Amino acid sequence: MFRLLNKIHRVGGVSEPLVQESGGLAFEAVGARLREAVGQRFRGSLAIREVDAGSCNGCELEIHALNNVYYSIERYGIHFVASPRHADLLLVTGPVSRHMQAALLSAYVAMPEPKLVLAIGNCGADGGEFGTSYASCGAVQNVIPVDGIIRGCPPTPLALMRGILSLIDRKTPG
Amino acid sequence: MAVRASGQPVRVSQYRLSVAPEEWGRVAEEAAHVGLRWGGLWAEDRDARIELTVVLEQCGIYLMVRTRTTDLAPSVASHTAYYPAAGRFERRLTDLFGITFRGQADSRRWIRHLAWSENEFPLRKAYSLVGHDGAAVRPDSGYPFLEAQGAGVYEIPVGPIHAGIIEPGHFRFQAVGESILNLEVRLGYVHKGIEKTAEGRDPDGLARLAGRVSGDATVAHTWAACMAMERAAGIEVPVRALALRAILAERERISNHLGDIGSICGDVGFAFGQYQFGRLRERCLRLHAELFGHRLAMDTVVPGGVQPDLPTDGAHRLLEDGIELRQELEELNAILSENSSLQDRWCMTGILPTETARMLGVLGYVARASGVDFDLRRDVPYAPYDTLKVRVPIATVGDVAARVRVRQEEIDVALGLIDELVSVLPGGPCRVPWSVPASDAEGLGCVEGWRGEHLAYVRFGPDNTIARYYPRDPSVFNWQALEKLIIGNIVPDFPVCNKSLNGSYSGHDL
Numbered sequence: 032m033f034r035l036l037n038k039i040h041r042v043g044g045v046s047e048p049l050v051q052e053s054g055g056l057a058f059e060a061v062g063a064r065l066r067e068a069v070g071q072r073f074r075g076s077l078a079i080r081e082v083d084a085g086s087c088n089g090c091e092l093e094i095h096a097l098n099n100v101y102y103s104i105e106r107y108g109i110h111f112v113a114s115p116r117h118a119d120l121l122l123v124t125g126p127v128s129r130h131m132q133a134a135l136l137s138a139y140v141a142m143p144e145p146k147l148v149l150a151i152g153n154c155g156a157d158g159g160e161f162g163t164s165y166a167s168c169g170a171v172q173n174v175i176p177v178d179g180i181i182r183g184c185p186p187t188p189l190a191l192m193r194g195i196l197s198l199i200d201r202k203t204p205g
Numbered sequence: 206m207a208v209r210a211s212g213q214p215v216r217v218s219q220y221r222l223s224v225a226p227e228e229w230g231r232v233a234e235e236a237a238h239v240g241l242r243w244g245g246l247w248a249e250d251r252d253a254r255i256e257l258t259v260v261l262e263q264c265g266i267y268l269m270v271r272t273r274t275t276d277l278a279p280s281v282a283s284h285t286a287y288y289p290a291a292g293r294f295e296r297r298l299t300d301l302f303g304i305t306f307r308g309q310a311d312s313r314r315w316i317r318h319l320a321w322s323e324n325e326f327p328l329r330k331a332y333s334l335v336g337h338d339g340a341a342v343r344p345d346s347g348y349p350f351l352e353a354q355g356a357g358v359y360e361i362p363v364g365p366i367h368a369g370i371i372e373p374g375h376f377r378f379q380a381v382g383e384s385i386l387n388l389e390v391r392l393g394y395v396h397k398g399i400e401k402t403a404e405g406r407d408p409d410g411l412a413r414l415a416g417r418v419s420g421d422a423t424v425a426h427t428w429a430a431c432m433a434m435e436r437a438a439g440i441e442v443p444v445r446a447l448a449l450r451a452i453l454a455e456r457e458r459i460s461n462h463l464g465d466i467g468s469i470c471g472d473v474g475f476a477f478g479q480y481q482f483g484r485l486r487e488r489c490l491r492l493h494a495e496l497f498g499h500r501l502a503m504d505t506v507v508p509g510g511v512q513p514d515l516p517t518d519g520a521h522r523l524l525e526d527g528i529e530l531r532q533e534l535e536e537l538n539a540i541l542s543e544n545s546s547l548q549d550r551w552c553m554t555g556i557l558p559t560e561t562a563r564m565l566g567v568l569g570y571v572a573r574a575s576g577v578d579f580d581l582r583r584d585v586p587y588a589p590y591d592t593l594k595v596r597v598p599i600a601t602v603g604d605v606a607a608r609v610r611v612r613q614e615e616i617d618v619a620l621g622l623i624d625e626l627v628s629v630l631p632g633g634p635c636r637v638p639w640s641v642p643a644s645d646a647e648g649l650g651c652v653e654g655w656r657g658e659h660l661a662y663v664r665f666g667p668d669n670t671i672a673r674y675y676p677r678d679p680s681v682f683n684w685q686a687l688e689k690l691i692i693g694n695i696v697p698d699f700p701v702c703n704k705s706l707n708g709s710y711s712g713h714d715l
């Protein structure tokens with residue numbers, strides 16, 4: 032137990048503004064703006080339901096990373112929920128496989144209004160490497176209405192945060 | 206098999222054998238008789254005749270047995286009487302090609318839900334890539350699951366959409382109280398036509414697709430596909446590229462093991478472990494972004510080599526990172542092993558006995574934690590592993606704790622390999638120009654990815670185009686192990702059992 036506490040003490044908090052990417056808001060700035068936007072427009076709490084509708088799982092790895100201690104996205108009031116009925120925002124990855132078409136639709140229908148949808152990754156944007164085929168519907172917007180797209184293969188956690196922020200900025204009254 | 210003086214790859218021993226379709230059943234019988242491992246099955250429509258190929262392995266020697274049937278809807282004997290894991294491969298081929306396998310105990314559809322009808326076979330050449338039916342696909346509610354009977358038995362259907370940020374699939378539990386009597390896994394939800402999409406691509410295009418068969422194993426899949434293409438084209442990959450590929454593969458092993466160990470902690474409520482190991486994984490990915498230009502190292506393995514080359518300070522950064530990671534892990538692993546409530550949840554949970562692992566042909570750390578001592582890097586030593594000594598950690602109990610321990614040790618082995626590779630990193634180019642293979646040239650790539658053995662079969666058509674690509678992800682076997690190891694466990698332990706095995710849905714469904 033002592034070892035454990037000692038480790039916690041020594042590692043300390045690592046949730047910090049470590050990332051600096053060219054051509055966009057740095058991590059800290061994105062975080063601050065996200066907190067503000069979520070605070071104003073979602074009363075401090077934005078609930079996201081993530082649906083893998085056919086992805087290669089690469090996008091899931093990066094969405095998952097949003098919850099690690101570096102990004103710790105919950106501190107901005109953003110959290111992932113298990114039910115679409117509790118969600119303000121749906122993040123959809125993949126080219127939508129035809130075998131997931133019905134499940135994705137029912138998740139979308141189950142969300143309360145007003146609902147927001149972000150298509151994630153190059154696959155979510157346009158089918159990516161998989162395109163449209165006998166087994167793939169391609170882009171998310173071929174199956175449900177989409178409010179925004181976050182490209183990348185997969186988009187990095189920072190790109191995901193920026194994309195969520197820009198959607199809130201565009202889609203919700205300030 | 207020969208080691209070339211130039212240090213070029215050792216040719217893995219691969220043999221081919223053709224048999225008549227009537228002999229197909231006997232192949233399995235004879236193979237089982239001499240104890241060969243059954244490693245995968247694929248088919249191809251060649252001029253309206255189905256060709257079937259099964260891969261068998263023993264002592265690092267791969268045997269591809271092939272039969273050429275006389276029509277498009279042949280009927281051949283099933284291999285399931287000798288190799289139960291063959292069932293899902295066969296059912297898949299029934300769905301995609303219309304092949305009948307005689308003597309299967311279970312002939313239900315497998316990869317086919319409702320996106321195409323039972324009279325359509327998408328992987329036949331005449332079937333168009335875009336399919337025939339653009340209508341919205343209905344939910345697949347008619348799949349004939351095994352039904353539970355008896356007083357107090359109830360069923361829990363879960364999925365395809367699960368609670369967390371994970372891939373979709375359906376689990377049907379039958380339970381009494383908290384105890385799981387039976388689990389049936391239903392997959393195929395993320396089937397997105399990878400094999401068909403591959404047809405007609407050029408080598409670079411296939412490598413990109415292979416890197417997206419299963420994003421978490423992007424290096425392993427791309428390496429296997431490139432190895433297959435390079436064997437078909439007779440291309441000698443430069444030694445520097447081979448070393449870099451191994452570095453990438455070992456880094457992929459480390460980052461996935463770290464993330465999974467964290468999640469396995471999280472699944473039993475040990476948040477400390479989840480956050481600490483998640484932190485180490487993130488550090489790994491950041492270094493990948495810095496050195497390889499991509500957090501998951503996607504598209505770094507390319508036909509003929511690797512791109513981009515390691516930056517000049519890359520070797521130094523990798524060594525430094527290895528030292529830090531070892532220190533961190535020494536502390537963390539000690540904390541994990543002395544935490545009795547954590548070990549209590551892991552020990553004797555989700556046991557996969559050795560015989561079951563062997564019977565199902567299970568691969569990677571799942572097999573090794575159950576006493577199946579196989580690792581291609583040591584047993585089928587492809588370059589650059591042929592010049593390295595690869596220690597293969599083994600456990601025998603086959604529980605969650607054993608899988609965690611094997612994975613902890615595998616990180617250590619991988620760090621050692623990276624140290625070695627980096628310190629004697631050869632110079633020279635990291636990619637050679639491609640040379641167009643003869644039409645019909647084929648190759649089988651075999652790589653030990655972080656999940657286990659990856660196979661990739663490639664056959665070229667005319668003009669440098671891919672005629673057939675089949676990636677065999679280790680998950681196809683390992684998913685079948687999940688159904689066995691979960692029996693008798695309690696429902697709340699399902700997530701930790703599942704994560705300790707971590708099958709890829711995408712790699713399975715294709």
Ligand code: SF4
Nearest residue numbers: 087089152153154184
């Ligand atoms: S965008 Fe890239 S990482 Fe995301 S699902 Fe598609 S192929 Fe995978």
